Amino acid sequence: MDDDLDAAKLAIHAALGDIGFERDFTRRAKCLYTGVLDKAGLAVPVSIEVTDFDFLEYPEIRIAPQYVLPDRKLPHILGIEQSVCYYARGTVVLDRYNPAGTVLQCLKKCEEVIRDAVRGRLNDDFADEFGSFWSSVNSLADLPGEADGVGSVKYIRLGPGKEPVPVLAKDESWLWSRDPANGGKGQGEPAFIVRTNAALSINPNAKWPPGNVTELDRWLTWNDPTLGGKMQVALAKGGGDVGVLAVKASNGLFLCRAVVPVPYRTKEILENRRGNMAKNLTRIGSKISVERISSAPVDSSYVFGRNLHGSSNLADKRILLIGCGTIGGFLAQQLAQCGAGAGKGELTLVDPDSLYPANLGRHLLGAPYLYDNKARACAEFIGSQLPPLNIRAVPDYVERVGIFSDRHDIVIDATGEEALSIALNHRAVRERPASPPIMFVWLEGNGAVAKSLLTGQPTHACLKCLKPKLAAAARHRTLKSEESIVIERNAACGDGAYVPFPVSRSVGAAAMACDHVLDWVNGVHGDRLRSRTFDNAKAYIVPDSSPKPSTDCPACGKSHA
Template sequence: MDDERAAPTAVGAIEKAFARSTGHHQWICLSAPNGRFFVSAEIAKAYRTPELLKNRRAHIGETLRYMQGAVKISGYVGVPVDEEYVFSRNMGGMTNLAGKKILLIGCGTVGGFLAQHLALSGAGAGGGKLTLVDNDKLKGANLGRHLLGSPYLDRNKADGCADFLREQLPYLDITSIPRSIMNDTTVLRRQDLIIDATGEEALSIAINELAITARPAFPPVLFGWLEGNGAAAVAFMTGDPGLACFKCLKVELAGVPRFKLMRGDAKVETGRNLACGDAHFIPFPVSRAAVAAGLICDIALDWANGGGGHKWRSLTLDHDRAIQIKDSNPKRIDRCPACGNIE
């Protein structure tokens, strides 16, 4: 063995491994700050004699030093794929979502990509859990802008996304609820963070009402959606009693939004699926859904790091249809029918 080319402690470790065992092939793992390295040492066939392997095993280290070519040394580099490394490597000084109980409502166009963003940010790792909720099935019309592909057709979106993410990141604790969250709202209070990515105003209002009624025994709720034909992405974190709730963004159901992103002459275009019985849909590129997912995930990460940053954020993606509005922490509105009369 060439001691000069080996790690300082490798040679001694290999010699000790041979001395305390009966085999002629040994593995040593070297743990260093920059990785894991493995050394394989194998006694050449010509030296596998009873004299060497049995009678002189206690002095095998000294013996091997004087036998050129007696041991074949091979080196290997280990690639770290443990959850701590995977989910912390790209975070810099930020805390990831590991250890948190996060529930995502809506695994559609935005929610599907958001589920992946959350998982890659550590949701479901370190003793935490990521729960996905959706009552809809994946259809052929969804394939052009959804995380899931044709193998998941006719499967529930929450179940499909959970299976897909578990296959990609098997050490995450990801579960799914393939029905409306309104069928079992008790699960909401057991979370650290709730995210509503459905873009369905009626459902968002209902969840907002549950949150306000149960304060302070209710987790913060993060809402995210796309405006118009994906002209702008919006994310809004609620939960602070002194700041706006979801209903504060539009006090009157048919009224003007508090933050009117769409230009006055902009109209929402709808498309019609060719399949019989399919509903109208709002066309927009898949890139808009991915941007919205990223914006929502950013606020979730800020929450995990102490809640800094603005609670209401938007990204204008089509400047012909939408304007840019500064991010802010909107105050509660006294005449809000949801939170205005609550002290």
């Protein structure tokens, strides 16, 4: 390892020496060099320091302090140290096996960035990277897409021992409800929410950042003339000495917080002359300091839609999930994260069983839920992690739950209990077309392969079509040997017989089923029978397909005979 490091340093030393860079021997412990970029043009003196020879961290390149930059804000040149952001973190993979070439590559890119920044070619980048310039103070915003007008910022503790976080919302927020002491009525600070089609950016020819209301007003007006005076309006509408302006721009949501100076917190100014307050605040704007706060969305539409690339999520759908065990627990969480139970929808969880110590090794839930009913516990756990969802727990047997198309859009059987699945399938076939589609998901062997099947259409196979005779082989054989299945029993702790397999197989089966449900809601029916092989030694890799009904099927075969 030391030999590799020494070799990398020697290669870097030789490469930098070839382009006229010299080692800074005043700091021998560092791999630090100085030299000049763009020698024929701007002649910019810089230093480059390599701190990570795996190049997970890019070499730090700084413009020398004696170099006089233009008297305006330059994109990608940060702070008083004049550090150059030549690659955004994580956007480029640098070659650790070619340290010399990597360092020269970074210097070349840095030279391009400095040259273009000084010549004004990168000013549009301010808008793209505006969030990094605005503030390091974070807040959360629970706002619907078209929200504007009066709102509130409340300082919420998201968990025991957590520091309060500013949360902006209109009339209510799921995060406010997590902390009644700080999120209740009358708590927090008044906010005024405005919208603009402009992308907020930095005026390179003006002072940055704005430190008071006067400077903020100039900057807002430069971005969009309609934003001028909005900070004063926010303070005036608040009715107190504090106001928050939230600007919803095309490149994000940005907050400004201002406090009326103590000499102006008089009854005469704050009450009797409320109509003139905005005008008075403009007059003393240079004396009112401004705090800048960045914001990230946490509203339901963002949380449940961000990761779906424009596809439909599961909001407004009525989903019945039967079984909250090793597959069903993880599937319930994934469905919820895709919006199940949001809007006018409902996610119903059905399971009569409780969580026992033996379940902990491959279940969504942990020790705090031991001996609780699985359906209720999953509903409680998921509800504590996400925006409000309509999740209904039924701690009962599915035989007592009505399954009808006017009550459920889709039913998912994740019990993995073959007898129950056959009974559900038979019931669904007999009740067609009143029965909603049913998706079955299960594991075969010792978790060697996961399968899911979407049923409901008479033109496609029902569950029993896959294996018309219980004692016979399946039509679509997956396992290489049925005899290889291991079944264990821990008699000492009173467990029933069980099939051992790692939790990764449960998560994989749940993920496959979740993808299958998302395809269903987006009208991508594709292959109705899907499989994912995890153990190639025990199971075949079987292509996905949409099998036709079997005339030998005792459940639906008569209708196709």
